[in-house]
Amino acid sequence: MDPKELFSTNLIDGKIVASHIERQCSPLPSVIVIGAGISGLAAARSLYDASFEVTILESRDRLGGRINTDYSFGCPVDMGASWLHGVCNENPLAPLIRGLGLTLYRTSGDDSILYDHDLESCMLFNTDGHQVPQQIVMDVGETFKRILEETGKVRDEDPDDMSVQQAISVVLNSHPELKQQGLSHEVLQWYICRMEAWFAADADMISLKTWDQEHVLSGGHGLMVEGYDPVIKALAKNLDIRLNHRVTKISNGFNKIMVTLENGTNFVADAVIVTVPVGILKANLIEFIPKLPDWKVAAIADLGVGNENKIALRFDKVFWPNVELLGIVAPTSYSCGYFLNLHKATGHPILVYMAAGRFAYDLEKLSNESAANFVMQQLKKMFPDASDPVQYLVSRWGTDPNSLGCYTYDLVGKPEDVYDRLRMPVGNLFFGGEAVCMDDHQGSVHGAYSAGMMAAENCQRYLLEKLGHVQNNLPLVSVVRHEMLETTNIPLQISRM
Numbered sequence: 001m002d003p004k005e006l007f008s009t010n011l012i013d014g015k016i017v018a019s020h021i022e023r024q025c026s027p028l029p030s031v032i033v034i035g036a037g038i039s040g041l042a043a044a045r046s047l048y049d050a051s052f053e054v055t056i057l058e059s060r061d062r063l064g065g066r067i068n069t070d071y072s073f074g075c076p077v078d079m080g081a082s083w084l085h086g087v088c089n090e091n092p093l094a095p096l097i098r099g100l101g102l103t104l105y106r107t108s109g110d111d112s113i114l115y116d117h118d119l120e121s122c123m124l125f126n127t128d129g130h131q132v133p134q135q136i137v138m139d140v141g142e143t144f145k146r147i148l149e150e151t152g153k154v155r156d157e158d159p160d161d162m163s164v165q166q167a168i169s170v171v172l173n174s175h176p177e178l179k180q181q182g183l184s185h186e187v188l189q190w191y192i193c194r195m196e197a198w199f200a201a202d203a204d205m206i207s208l209k210t211w212d213q214e215h216v217l218s219g220g221h222g223l224m225v226e227g228y229d230p231v232i233k234a235l236a237k238n239l240d241i242r243l244n245h246r247v248t249k250i251s252n253g254f255n256k257i258m259v260t261l262e263n264g265t266n267f268v269a270d271a272v273i274v275t276v277p278v279g280i281l282k283a284n285l286i287e288f289i290p291k292l293p294d295w296k297v298a299a300i301a302d303l304g305v306g307n308e309n310k311i312a313l314r315f316d317k318v319f320w321p322n323v324e325l326l327g328i329v330a331p332t333s334y335s336c337g338y339f340l341n342l343h344k345a346t347g348h349p350i351l352v353y354m355a356a357g358r359f360a361y362d363l364e365k366l367s368n369e370s371a372a373n374f375v376m377q378q379l380k381k382m383f384p385d386a387s388d389p390v391q392y393l394v395s396r397w398g399t400d401p402n403s404l405g406c407y408t409y410d411l412v413g414k415p416e417d418v419y420d421r422l423r424m425p426v427g428n429l430f431f432g433g434e435a436v437c438m439d440d441h442q443g444s445v446h447g448a449y450s451a452g453m454m455a456a457e458n459c460q461r462y463l464l465e466k467l468g469h470v471q472n473n474l475p476l477v478s479v480v481r482h483e484m485l486e487t488t489n490i491p492l493q494i495s496r497m
């Protein structure tokens, strides 16, 4: 029997008492990490490398969480994260990616109006199947930039936060010359659709105060050509990971923490690092005993969780033009859409349709077949002779009980300290995960990775002080991380500059 599993434990007067099976007394501090996404794996990896006793409890039957590289097409297709945002050596993931020799396909440089795409490799169509002249796309792009600049003035004049959509309306009312008509209006809606995809939320939900305040790393945005999976596998190597272990309760005793699974099995450790998505915490799928303090509960409530879904289609041959992005313009951002052409980056005949915000939730109401049919209707508007896909994949991040959304975003009126409160530990309970990262990298893989490392560092410091291991020769997490960085001087492999 696993010494860490306690089948008969009770929480009495705030102390965890093992009545039948005693936990083996380990000289090393023990930590349970909840969630085997990149954040949990990063936390566990660094604690393991620093000689802590670490166990990861993961509810799914797979690793990676919101990184999900699917191989059923015979090649890697990322149904969750697929870009490295910030193709530069400062990216905390750069040493790992370099070390693994993974290739990045850069889809945009810095400061593109389309975030992770460049306008040059993008082709737009209207719903009648006519291509939008590139000059109109460029001109409306310039207008969109002007509108966004003007929203900055609205922000400066109004102390109260409002949504980006509301601010755009204010700007268009005071600058009628920026209003677009007909096809140009539809192209403007498409730009808004792209913005909504970046935040995974509709424009009427995005905070005007903070939408442009995030610190995006330099170097543009690179698709992981081999998928993100090799990164996950490398981090997970040799770790004690228990799949299909859904945590439902965390009982914080005086010195120990007990973690209870849905089947009643208990695990006990000196500390716990929670890396489950904020959507899971919002839905109270894990009970905390004692209850989390009010400031923490409020922080969880004050954050938005967006949704984005992908529908990947594999064809027997390529019938579309050799551009990275194929977009459909329409009268509202909700009805606009776009396909990522994976063929350009990977050589495989695959298109990935992406939907964000309310539209992403609406797509989840359809069966996989209906969702694929809907997407094919969109594609046939652009290419009436499009052949049917040989295979398709549909993600459901919004209703998946292991994610309940895709990543966090700032709600209108978000309190300034919300992320500080979210990452703040509660005794020996630490918090990692995409939402708690420092430097405004929420919603990203590298942000989640850093958040895991930081949670591990804080956890380690706390335990060594508390358990009197300060004299112990355990290497500090930060030292281990530094050594990892030093070992890889290979440049990032970029297939498109």
Ligand SMILES: Cc1cc2nc3c(=O)[nH]c(=O)nc-3n(C[C@H](O)[C@H](O)[C@H](O)COP(=O)(O)OP(=O)(O)OC[C@H]3O[C@@H](n4cnc5c(N)ncnc54)[C@H](O)[C@@H]3O)c2cc1C
Pocket (backbone or CB within 6 Å): 034, 035, 036, 037, 038, 039, 040, 057, 058, 059, 060, 063, 064, 065, 066, 067, 079, 080, 081, 082, 083, 084, 085, 245, 246, 247, 248, 275, 276, 277, 280, 285, 286, 308, 309, 310, 397, 401, 402, 403, 405, 406, 407, 432, 433, 434, 435, 442, 443, 444, 445, 446, 448
């Ligand atoms: C569609 C989509 C596209 C994205 N695109 C990009 C991109 O291109 N680039 C980028 O940088 N980022 C992207 N992201 C965001 C990125 O994927 C996340 O920020 C990051 O992967 C989050 O990692 P994490 O470890 O914090 O959380 P997760 O990966 O969600 O890990 C948390 C883990 O906890 C597990 N869990 C949940 N509940 C329980 C429970 N009760 N008990 C035990 N385990 C539990 C989950 O199964 C999961 O494995 C995208 C996300 C999505 C969904």
